[in-house]
Amino acid sequence: MPEKLVEVKDLEISFGEGSKKFTAVKNANFFINKGETFSLVGESGSGKTTIGRAIIGLNETSSGDILFEGRRINGPKSREGEKELIxxxxxxxxxxxxxxxxxxTVDYIISEGLTNFHLYKDEEERQQKVRNIVNEVGLLAEHLTRYPHEFSGGQRQRIGIARALVMQPDFVIADEPISALDVSVRAQVLNLLxxxxxxxxxTYLFIAHDLSVVRFISDRIAxxxxxxxxxxxxxxxxxxNPIHPYTQSLLSAVPIPDPILERQKVLKxxxxxxxxxxxxxxxxxxIRPNHYVWASPSEVQAYLKAQ
Structure with a gap:
């Protein structure tokens, strides 16, 4: 059995209070296995980034549990526990x-986490770690003395990836990491990840609105x-085999490269x-093995009949 790294149970995230209360996420349930890419897909404003930010601790949760390595991480934590999670x-x-x-400078940006957590013995080791990760993401050592505005969007995203990975994390939340990039650069960044x-x-939680992108990188999709x-x-x-009508409508909107087939397709x-x-x-x-759908009992019967 695969080992679960992250588990989200009955999660609710809301903002405001009383009559102004807005519930952004409700009844969220999923798990992410160690070493897999789990994608969260939906249109803008659906709550996918809200969930990602709640896992990392940037958004507070109203109810439910977020478990990391079997421990609950949403709620009060000791200072040591918080540092370990970061x-x-x-x-x-x-x-x-x-x-x-x-x-x-790029050097400072990438080194910040290393410095805060003392993840090097001496200055020489720090420089070596930074040079190695910069090289890995396809940038050059001379880029380290430059500032973010001197780079293209794709290069800036590589700096962001280097900053995250230099910490040697176990789990990375990639929030629409390629949506701001040119099409030609997207494939490079996905291949890099x-x-x-x-x-x-x-282990990745990949947040996106483009289903054709997540098909390339994901093991499982929510x-x-x-x-x-x-x-x-x-x-x-x-x-x-999409079962829920909303999933079917999302898939029907994915462009087909063939212009003749694209004109003939029916949007749902x-x-x-x-x-x-x-x-x-x-x-x-x-409904099917490892295929879960949000449905009422009568809808479940209809979905099972259609299989």
Missing amino acids: RKIQMIFQDPAASLNERA KKFQKELGL VIYKGIIVEVAETEELFT VYDPNQHDYSEEEPAMVE
Whole structure:
């Protein structure tokens, strides 16, 4: 059995209080196995980044549990526990320009975590670690004395990746790491992430809105709609046999490279009103092996019949 590294149970994340309370995520349930890439896919505002930020501790949770290596990490932690988590869980942010300190050199940006956690014996070892990771992400040693504004978007994202990976984390949250990049650079960054996963045994939570991208990099995919995870399955299973109507609508919108087939395809439009949950409570149900869908008992019967 694969070992679970991260587990999210009945997670709810809300902002504000009383009449102004807004629930961004509800009933989120999933787990991420050690060494796999688990993708969270949904449209803008669906709550996927909110979940990622809650795992790393940037967003507070209203209820539910986030477990890392079997320990609950959302809620009060000792200072030592918090430091350990920061080192073990790193994040690659969506906007490479906004997430880098414009007044700091690349050397300082990449070294900051090493310095804060004393992850080197002497100055020589620090420089060696920084040079090694910069080389690994495809930048040059002379780039270390430059500032973020002197780089292209793809190069800035590589700096962000180097900053995260120099800490030697166990788990990396990649929040739309390629959405701000040119198409030609996207493949390079994805290949880079896959290369590091292979070499370092990393576990990824990959957050994206583009299903064609996650098919290339993911082992399993969770589809999220308005704060609720509606379907979780292995990548090829999800693409060949989407069950939830929202997943079907997302897949129908993926462009086909062939212009003739693209013109002939039929787009599916998702209507949330097709679900009647007034009398039946929905839950996450296993419809096929390792294929879970958010559905009410009558919907489960319909989905099973359609298989």
